[in-house]
Amino acid sequence: MMTDNSLKLYEQVVHYLVVRIEAGEWKEHEKLPSVRSLSELLGVHRLTVFKAYQELKERGNVYVKDKSGYYVSPADPSPVTDQADDPAVSAWLHWDSLARVQSLEAEFQFSKSLIDPALLPNRYWGELMRDLLDLYPRLLGTYSTIQGDLELRSALASHLTTRERFYLSADEVLITSGAQQAIDVISRSLVRPGDRVLMERPTYGPAMEIFRKQGAKLIFTDIHPDGYDLEQIERLMKQEKPRVFYMTPTFQNPTGINIPTEQRKQLPELAEQYGCFLVEDDSTYDIYFKEKPPAPIFTYDTTGHTLYIRSYSKYVVPGLRIAAIMCRPRFMPGLQAVKALTDNGSPLLNQKLFLRYFQSPRMHQHLSKLRTALQLRMEVMEQCLQQTDWTWTRPEGGLNIWAELPEGVDTGRLLHRCMEHSVAFVPGTVFDPSDADASRKLRLSFSYAHEQQIREGMSRLIALAENT
């Protein structure tokens, strides 16, 4: 061990001990090796080990008991002390963060609104990747521009213009690493501390975290099976002057509701009238079960108040994390400045590989198959729910069912018990901390588990919920 001349010997022993204590090799209140044994093990003088222990004692890492030896002190009540009141850290530590809940390991996984990798064309992607460097020989040595690869931006703009009436040029597209980053970049570009941000209730939890972290005050408008209450929205825009209205109007997350076309047409007018920007987050556009969803609000906005996020990460090629912000050019300097600070541009490899798939006929064939597979899983999950007295609305698309349990059930507590049986879902309060009833709700994603897992996992979940 001792080949290093730049650290003093006893400091190296300190190092040796500290990293192993932190790695859990010795637990709290566990006895540490004796001076003698450690000196033999490390080939250093006993006095050196003694000095190291003295140092650790002074620092509070170890304590001495009954003269019998050195013991590990209880750990620092981490995290970094004054971060506990940071809403993002607090949400993380208390499982109120969607990202944290989704990172829980479970056999029956209904918390991840991600596609089961078995449903994805992995072999075909392998073929696309195999000769990618023949097409772009210096791809791995090259940085993307901050706004994103021009070839990809042009392809997206052209596709959305000809197929979906977006009327975009490549200058009006910025590539991000997932919709998550798109929301974050928009928030840091447009929202300042103290600004009001209007949100749907319930809404995508991480978006609330992002705007809160940016210092915004959140205000809410309820979403119903038949859409928004536009009068309430107009009143809020008039009174509270929100800087931004963040929305997921297509297969709304978590409810699966579609905002009807008539409201989509009116929203840009309200936005213009009250100087509010619409952030339209569209992460599952192609995942519909009966018919295509209504056209995005962006396509009705003739005054450039809408920033549209189209994500290809959740359901097209998850591993590449490609999403895009579409908006008028006046937003671009601000968005690019933030994107530059955030990560200096998304990796070029991911953009070019996505482009190849996006331009292949296989993508649309695959999306069609995927819709069928997901609808089947959704129906299996609904069959399970039909045995309960829970309420839910059948989603017209997307990856989730939003359900409400009978009074008296707290889905946050239920999750902790379900985790013991390897069943994960997202408690309702993650999407709506402001509503008392939210603690009776939960979001069930049917996209990650296969049919059999859905049946078994739902049966466990229902049994646990009924024994609360």
Add this chain to the structure above:
Amino acid sequence: MMTDNSLKLYEQVVHYLVVRIEAGEWKEHEKLPSVRSLSELLGVHRLTVFKAYQELKERGNVYVKDKSGYYVSPADPSPVTDQADDPAVSAWLHWDSLARVQSLEAEFQFSKSLIDPALLPNRYWGELMRDLLDLYPRLLGTYSTIQGDLELRSALASHLTTRERFYLSADEVLITSGAQQAIDVISRSLVRPGDRVLMERPTYGPAMEIFRKQGAKLIFTDIHPDGYDLEQIERLMKQEKPRVFYMTPTFQNPTGINIPTEQRKQLPELAEQYGCFLVEDDSTYDIYFKEKPPAPIFTYDTTGHTLYIRSYSKYVVPGLRIAAIMCRPRFMPGLQAVKALTDNGSPLLNQKLFLRYFQSPRMHQHLSKLRTALQLRMEVMEQCLQQTDWTWTRPEGGLNIWAELPEGVDTGRLLHRCMEHSVAFVPGTVFDPSDADASRKLRLSFSYAHEQQIREGMSRLIALAENT
């Protein structure tokens, strides 16, 4: 064009015109098509086109002149009006942002501290990529964990522990998309509005932008060829209580200076004494010309006050954008919470491909060749500088030469003139807006242009500087 029933006809004409005006098809004050010709072109009634023009007139997009027709109004003085006082946007618009300067296109490129793609083992990477999906068949369908791929974190921890005495476990590593994102995630995790942040003068410009955007007040300590003034640092830590000291102590950016070992040992002690966290950004660790740089400050820190950023993006595999934060576990909840909001985890493809290269013997062979090639380019650039009366210190490693021009030269203005001759560099004020002399300085990267380009570009640059 007119197949869409959801937008009214005249709205579609408005759309048609707006996007083409924005795309520059008609310039400001240029005459637009007549009502008659447009109605024929689009196959709609003249009154519909008339109504569209009225709408655009009301909105201020077009104006009427001498009854002779419709003209394009001057563009909105974009960006979004109240963003002009955002320091990041302002820097972006005024070429004070490093990212913006580096995005300038030039034939003689001395502004990019990136490796010339011709110096990178592109063919070998192609081989690694070719069978990557055989090893990880579902790689493109899978999200990474937020902290980063465990296999990669373990490999990094183990390498740094055995080779560089970091004594890390995989739990103490978080993968980011480049050092840029690492700084941003640390800043958003640790720094609150009003906090002081201590920085080297001069320093990496985007780090200043990040901490400013987070609302921090920056304070500076000068860096000299023989290192820091530790007494000044201690005084500043005592008086100003900075939350963070951001530093690039190895081949400092932009000066190329190495902080000596003695100071590296004392800094963690100061940090502990005054409750300051050290953010040690190490982006060119392997790019040394004579001998290895001193061991990182992190390895001398036994109290866990240092967050260490090792980037493999600039010089190992630029296109993958892999970097890592190494720090003690108590920082991880905060860092993970921010990383989740930022992008929900770096793409898995990039991490696994990097891992393969990192574990191959080729990486170290390649780094050795790269050092030789870069030293040669540095020496060519120095030869050019020897014909001037500029001053500079020969860098011991890294990618840049930091030079000072005679009095009277403003390198910001010089850049604008150089751009007309396709020569790009970074003006000194990007790294040090607080020092009046900074406007005489510039950073020249020798890593992106080849020898001949360096000779020709430097000759143009020197000629232009002398004719100021």
